[in-house]
Amino acid sequence: xxxxxxxxxxxxxxxxxxxxxxxxxxxxxxxxxxxxxxxxxxxxxxxxxxxxxxxxxxxxxxxxxxxxxxxxxxxxxxxxxxxxxxxxxxxxxxxxxxxxxxxxxxxxxxxxxxxxxxxxxxxxxxxxxxxxxxxxxxxxxxxxxxxxxxxxxxxxxxxxxxxxxxxxxxxxxxxxxxxxxxxxxxxxxxxxxxxxxxxxxxxxxxxxxxxxxxxxxxxxxxxxxxxxxxxxxxxxxxxxxxxxxxxxxxxxxxxxxxxxxxxxxxxxxxxxxxxxxxxxxxxxxxxxxxxxxxxxxxxxxxxxxxxxxxxxxxxxxxxxxxxxxxxxxxxxxxxxxxxxxxxxxxxxxxxxxxxxxxxxxxxxxxxxxxxxxxxxxxxxxxxxxxxxxxxxxxxxxxxxxxxxxxxxxxx
Amino acid sequence: xxxxxxxxxxxxxxxxxxxxxxxxxxxxxxxxxxxxxxxxxxxxxxxxxxxxxxxxxxxxxxxxxxxxxxxxxxxxxxxxxxxxxxxxxxxxxxxxxxxxxxxxxxxxxxxx
Numbered sequence: 001x002x003x004x005x006x007x008x009x010x011x012x013x014x015x016x017x018x019x020x021x022x023x024x025x026x027x028x029x030x031x032x033x034x035x036x037x038x039x040x041x042x043x044x045x046x047x048x049x050x051x052x053x054x055x056x057x058x059x060x061x062x063x064x065x066x067x068x069x070x071x072x073x074x075x076x077x078x079x080x081x082x083x084x085x086x087x088x089x090x091x092x093x094x095x096x097x098x099x100x101x102x103x104x105x106x107x108x109x110x111x112x113x114x115x116x117x118x119x120x121x122x123x124x125x126x127x128x129x130x131x132x133x134x135x136x137x138x139x140x141x142x143x144x145x146x147x148x149x150x151x152x153x154x155x156x157x158x159x160x161x162x163x164x165x166x167x168x169x170x171x172x173x174x175x176x177x178x179x180x181x182x183x184x185x186x187x188x189x190x191x192x193x194x195x196x197x198x199x200x201x202x203x204x205x206x207x208x209x210x211x212x213x214x215x216x217x218x219x220x221x222x223x224x225x226x227x228x229x230x231x232x233x234x235x236x237x238x239x240x241x242x243x244x245x246x247x248x249x250x251x252x253x254x255x256x257x258x259x260x261x262x263x264x265x266x267x268x269x270x271x272x273x274x275x276x277x278x279x280x281x282x283x284x285x286x287x288x289x290x291x292x293x294x295x296x297x298x299x300x301x302x303x304x305x306x307x308x309x310x311x312x313x314x315x316x317x318x319x320x321x322x323x324x325x326x327x328x329x330x331x332x333x334x335x336x337x338x339x340x341x342x343x344x345x346x347x348x349x350x351x352x353x354x355x356x357x358x359x360x361x362x363x364x365x366x367x368x369x370x371x372x373x374x375x376x377x378x379x380x381x382x383x384x385x386x387x388x389x390x391x392x393x394x395x396x397x398x399x400x401x402x403x404x405x406x407x408x409x410x411x
Numbered sequence: 412x413x414x415x416x417x418x419x420x421x422x423x424x425x426x427x428x429x430x431x432x433x434x435x436x437x438x439x440x441x442x443x444x445x446x447x448x449x450x451x452x453x454x455x456x457x458x459x460x461x462x463x464x465x466x467x468x469x470x471x472x473x474x475x476x477x478x479x480x481x482x483x484x485x486x487x488x489x490x491x492x493x494x495x496x497x498x499x500x501x502x503x504x505x506x507x508x509x510x511x512x513x514x515x516x517x518x519x520x521x522x523x
Contacts, residue, residue: 195457196464255456265458302459315458 011101013108020111022209024052024061024118024246031206031268032122035261035314038198038371039397040126041407044325047121047133054137055114060084063113063141064106067149068096071398074157077150097223108220109153115217116172122314127190127394130383130402139377140179144370152362162354163362164335166232167221169276169327175370177209177321180312182374187387189311189378191394201261207264211240214271218278230280233341235286236271242290243270250298262298265319269297272320273327280343285334295325308397328363332356336404346365412507412523413481415474418446418500419492424470430487436480438523440473469500470521475507476522 027049033041055063062082069077081087087102094105117137124133151158152165165171198204218236222229247266248258270290274281277289301318312318332355335347345352381387388394393401400406421426424441431439445466452465476484485502493499512522 194462195458196458196462197454251456254459255461257456259456259458261457262459298459306460370490 003098005093005101008098009097009224009226010101010104012229013104013220013223014404015095015262016216016220017108017111019213020108020115020220021052021209021213023213023217024111025049027087027206027209027213028115028118028122029206030202031264032125032203032314033283034125034199034202034204034206035195036121036125037196038186038397038398038408041198041202041399042403042405043130044104044121044125046130046146046237046403047125048118050134051118051137051193052114054134054140055117057111058138058141059113060106063250064109066142066146067109067154068106069154071150071155072170074151074160075148077154078158092288105223106226109149112168112217113141113149116145116168116176117141117308119172119176119320120180120183123184123312123316123325124187125313126398127187127388129181129386129389130398132381132387135385136183136377136381139381140217140374143314143377144179144373145171146365151366158358158362158365161230161361162358164280164331164343164355164359165276165328165362166331167218167275169273169318169324169331170366173320173324173361174271174273174328174366176326177319178367179323179374180316181310181321182371183378183387184310184312184317186312186382189309190313190377191391193311195313197261201262203264204375207268209222211267211271214240214275218275222279228340229373231282235281236274236278237282238283238286239270239274239290239293240267241270242287243267243273243294246291246294247298250295265297265301265315266294269294269319269323272323273330274361276324277330277331278309280331280340280347282339285336285349289327289330289334293323293330296320296326312388325363325367328359329356332359412510412520413476413478413483414505414507415472415476415484415488416503416505417472417474417488417492418444418469419472419488420494420498420500421470423492423494423499424472426491427472427488430491431474431484434480434483434487436476437472437485442471444469444471448498448501464507467498475510475523477523487497 024306029045033044036044065079066077069080092102097105106131150156152171191362215233219229219233222232226378244263245269247262249261250254251258273289297319333348336344337343337346345354347355391408446469447465454461455464510522511518
C-alpha cells in the first residue's frame with residue numbers, strides 16, 4: 001500500500017467503525033437483555049453501555065499505544081503518545097493501514113476492544129455487582145486484552161511466530177469466551193439459572209444488529225475498500241447463514257422443533273467462527289466453518305455446560321469461546337494465499353502444516369493466559385470488593401436494587 | 412346473586428366477552444394472571460436444553476350475575492373458552508350476599 005490518504009478507504013473505514021460501534025451499543029445490549037429475566041433488563045443493557053464508555057477513554061489514554069506502539073520483546077507496545085498526544089494534530093497516516101489516518105485506525109481498533117469486554121458481561125449477568133464490573137473492565141482491558149491484541153495484531157510474538165487472526169477470533173472471541181468461563185467459575189451459579197428469555201424480540205433486534213455490524217467488523221478489517229473487503233463480506237455472510245441453518249437442524253433433530261433463539265445463536269456462532277478466517281478463506285470453507293462450528297457450539301451449550309455445571313448465563317464461552325477456537329484452527333486448515341497474499345503459508349488444504357501449528361500455539365497460549373489472568377483479577381476483586389450481589393438483590397432483580405429503576409412499570 | 416370467577420386462556424377472552432355481551436352481561440373485572448393446573452405447565456426448549464415453565468399466563472374474569480342468569484352465563488363460557496386441549500381453565504361459582512352500587516346506593520339485583 002502506498003502511504004497516501006485514500007478517501008475511498010477512509011470512507012469505508014469510517015462506516016466500518018460506526019458499524020462495529022452499533023454491534024455493542026445497542027447490538028450486544030439488546031441481544032443479551034432479551035435473554036434474561038425482566039427484573040434485570042436494565043442492568044444487562046447498562047453493562048454493555050458502561051463498558052463502551054470506559055474502554056473508549058482508556059483506549060486513547062494509553063490502550064492504543066500499548067497495543068500498536070513499537071514492540072518491546074514481542075510482549076507489549078511502547079507508550080510513545082499517551083492521550084494520543086499530537087497524533088490528531090499531525091494528521092499522520094496509520095503505520096499498519098497507510099491509506100487512512102492513524103486516528104481512524106485507532107478508533108476502529110477501539111471498537112474491537114470495547115465489544116470484547118462487553119461480550120464477557122453475558123456470562124455474569126443477573127448476579128455480579130455493578131461496582132465491581134466498573135473496576136473489572138479497565139483491569140481486564142489492561143492486563144488481558146491489550147497484551148493479547150499486541151501479540152496478535154501489534155507485531156508481538158504470536159504475529160512473529162506466524163499466527164494469523166484476521167478480525168479477532170483469538171483476540172476477541174477466544175479471549176472473552178475463556179475470560180467468561182474463569183469469571184463464572186469464581187462467581188458461582190445463580191439461584192435460578194434457567195434460560196427463559198423475557199423478551200426474545202429484543203434479542204432478534206440485537207442479533208440483527210450484530211449480523212449487520214459484523215460486516216464492518218470483518219470486512220472493515222481489510223482496512224481498505226477493495227477486493228479483500230468484498231471477499232470478506234461474502235464469506236462472513238455465508239458462514240452466518242450456514243451457522244443458522246445448522247443450529248435449526250440440530251434443534252429439529254434433538255427436540256423436534258426449530259427455535260428462533262437457536263437460529264440466532266447459530267448465526268452468531270457462524271459469525272464468530274468466520275471472524276479469524278474471514279480474510280483468508282473462500283466460500284466453500286466458509287460454508288464448512290459456519291455449519292460445523294454451529295454444531296460444536298450447540299453441543300457445548302446443551303451438553304457440556306450442564307455436564308460441568310458452570311453457570312455461563314448467556315453462553316459466552318459456549319458460543320464465542322468455542323467458535324473462536326474452531327475458527328482460529330480453521331485458518332490453519334482452509335487459508336489460501338490466493339485470497340490474501342500476506343499469508344506466508346496456506347492451511348492444511350494447501351499441503352502445509354505450519355499455519356495450523358502456529359494457530360494451535362496461539363490458541364493454547366491465549367486461552368491459558370486469558371483464563372489465568374482473568375482468574376487472578378476476579379479473585380482479587382472478590383477479596384476486596386466482592387463479586388456477587390446480595391442474595392436478596394439477586395432474587396428481587398438488579399434493576400431496582402442496584403439502579404433504582406424498572407424496565408417495565410405496571411402503572 | 413352469584414359470583415363467577417373463571418380462569419381462561421388469554422386468546423379466548425374476546426370470544427367469551429362477545430358471548431356474554433349477547434346475553435346482556437356487560438359488567439366484568441378482568442386481570443392477567445399466571446397459574447398452573449394439574450399438568451404442571453409446559454416445557455420450553457432453548458439452545459438445546461429443556462426448561463419446565465410451570466406458571467402459564469391466563470386471564471381471570473370476575474362476573475356477578477343474577478341467579479337466574481347463572482346457567483346461560485356458564486354455558487356461554489364453556490362454549491367459548493373451550494379448545495379441548497390441556498389448560499382451558501376453570502369456573503368457580505359462589506353466592507354473593509349483597510351488592511351495592513357506590514354511585515347511587517342501589518342494592519341487590521338493581522346494583523348488578
